Amino acid sequence: MKARSITLGLAILVAGGSAAFAGLAWRPAIGKIASPTQFDRALVAKGAQLAAVGDCAICHAGSTGTPFAGGNPLQTPFGAVYASNITPDPDAGIGTWSLAAFRRAMHDGVDRAGGFLYPAFPYNHYTHVTGEDVDAIYAFLMTRTPAKLQAPATHLPFPFNIRLLMAGWNALFVDHSPVAADPAKNAAWNRGAYLVEGLGHCAACHSPRNALGAEDKAHPFTGGEVDGWDAPGLTAATSPAAIAWTAGALYRFLRHGLDDQHAASAGPMGAVSHDLSNVPEADVRAIAIYIASMTDPDGRGAAEPTREQQVAARVAAAQIPPPELQQTSGAAIFAGACAGCHGAGAPMMLNGRPSLALGSSVTAATPRNASQTILYGLQPGPGERGPWMPGFAGSLTDDQVAAVLTYLRWRFTDRPAWPALEDNVHRIRQDKSS
Template identity: 40%
Template sequence: MNERQSPARRVASHARHTHPLQSALDLFAPPRPVRRARSAAFAVLFCAFALYIAWHASQETATRPVDELPLAAAHGEGPASAAGAAVAAVNARPDIVQRGEYLTRVGDCAACHTADPARPFAGGLPISTPFGRIYTPNITPDTDTGIGQWSDADFMRAMHEGIRKGGERLYPAFPYVEFTRVSGQDVQAIRAYLKTLAPIHATPPANELHFPFNQRWLMQLWNLFNFEEGRFVPDPQKSAEYNRGAYLVRGLAHCEECHTPRNLTQGLKKSERFSGATQAGWQAYNITPDRAGGIGGWSDDALASYLTTGVATGHANAAGPMAAVVQNSTQYLTPEDLRSIGVFLRAQPAVAGGVTRSRDSFGQPANDDITTLRGTRITAVDGVQLFVANCASCHNWTGAGVGASAPGAYPSLIHNSVAGAASAGNLAMVILHGVTRRTRDADVLMPGFGSQLSNDQIAAIANYVTKTFGNPQAAITADQVAALRAQPQ
């Protein structure tokens, strides 16, 4: 494509001289209206694709659990090494590097840039799209295969403009749409931290993208519609906390990549920011301050607890991509930053989305289902029976859970956002894939039932759970479970 001249250039070159080869090429070129129609179709196709990648990227990668190990392992501070020595090593590092490590966690860089936990930041994690796969690059300081040869300016340009060393455009699977808002100082700190990593020699597999989607220069077109280059500018009318929250949520922490719905061209819908979106089968819920549709009923402490531990008792537990975000990123945030995130989110326009009762307000303990089971014949697909057989050992047959709010408790399904949501999608995803989340407080594990239970059975359990402990309006069919099962995680 790039060697083909534009019609304007072609006319110009005709006027000057007509090289025999040029006239031959022109003979083979399709007539102009056809060319125009083709390029229009091509542009539309391309936009759909590029936006699709952006949309999928954070989902795909964030669902892969990567615990805090990579950062420690990168410095040879494995669990085996003496804690004292590790602390001393950390303290000996200059401030900028320590700040860079913190910011690297806020940006969740390790989650996407680590395929093998033993090779942190060495890239190679596949990001699947219907057009093929993108593999994340090695961002360790290795000079052959990593970014060891990059200047600080190259790094800055990648983060702020989505352009890699050498001038090639990066795909928006790399969240430069948000990273462009990060201050130059913070990008430098991240860079300083990445420079201290052990270089790892590793070349990720080549992207498996088909023509025309392998044409990086086409990202210019995508950027035209969906990318506003520029640093975050604080709003002087607002508090310092608000501005810090805005900087984190809309910048480095890229919360909107998952929580904001997208328009027809797959750009973020500015008018419905944070009102919820579905990706890779999971619903990243509405987190606007609407009391019914969003999280307006949560206290600041509840939000901070959710982002630190993955549990907001009486509201929600973090599963799927959000469990990964908590594990890799938000659990490390300082109390001040967590508070700022709350202040900023609370100040966003509330979006109800047609919801009249909050997700976390549903349910009461079951009181007689278990007795009605006595003497009944066990059939294959019965929600109560399947629940008692598969779930009650941990969540209790009453649905009230075991261990209340202790870290690692088996949570109550009553006043749980997944059971009370208007759609039972995340509930089915939780049953299919379970919950894995490692934080400083607890190693949380709910087994997935995807390999043991059929779509019929999962739908029956989900429908029993929503009817009994959650939102009775929410129902799911076996076909819908099958569609969710097919989503790559």
């Protein structure tokens, strides 16, 4: 790993070095301003909704609970990058940033003083956001409560500590062109494309990344990894979903965090869908329509009767486990710890909750998301409503979690058994505690 990261470093060094050589890298500081305070209320309200699409509050959540005060680390393969304080405090935050400085950060990944930002801040997507929308987000942030908290400084190992090298990364991987409108598609699809590719930065999690940490543009939305979770593929060929996601199902999942023909949003996606509950309904529908053109390109999933039949058939197939499965320790654990909620006829199921046979975590190629959910449960954030499940990290051993995973996979899907389950569960526990 060490040797690999040095090779990577050298590759960036060459790329960054040549950009610097060409004199492309240098950026001037933009002069400080006195904090602006007067903004049109409608502009601030629009900025609030756009900031929710952009998930600014998630990464910039204050480490002490102060919104936008930053300080939380973002784990990257190159080390932890701390999110900045983006409240209008003049010292700790961005209170002295002019609109021009803010626009440059969003579009080019360069801070007010002319320093390069790391792409843990997804400016490679925000660069597609129109100037008008960036201005609204600026108005929103500049009217938040200033927080004095200084975010910790980021110290990546050499050579990644040389921020100037990001000039090379940007030259290689950042495409500043606006999201192209497709005249063959309707207005909602085009709005969805603008939101997903720009502010929504969905591909930041749902696309694979190359050795330099850049999204693989040749295979967008074919699945990525984030914080020990799999962000599933969203293309028809790579989606693990038992039943194809339609625009209607996507809308329910994205807006309400739960779709009765799939599952609840979980892990890093839980916060994303929570943010989307504060976005205009039409925008969430547009996002759903755009994503559905990947998950269900020929619109077959929308044919309702066959769809209901598909759901019913999948659930029925999982209803009665084969007798040999009943003898396993996984079956015993499921009966004791899980069936009270997930078993056929449990009150939760009678309430219209999806069967485990419909959720992607059980059909996925890796057991990662199912393991995360079983170990740590589902807990809505403070003040949020949403599905709740207890975590079993304290009550089940790695062997027992592996046994119940084997049981889920066998009973609820027609996919091959997951290999090396105990190791997988063990690693997730270790990563969580490190």
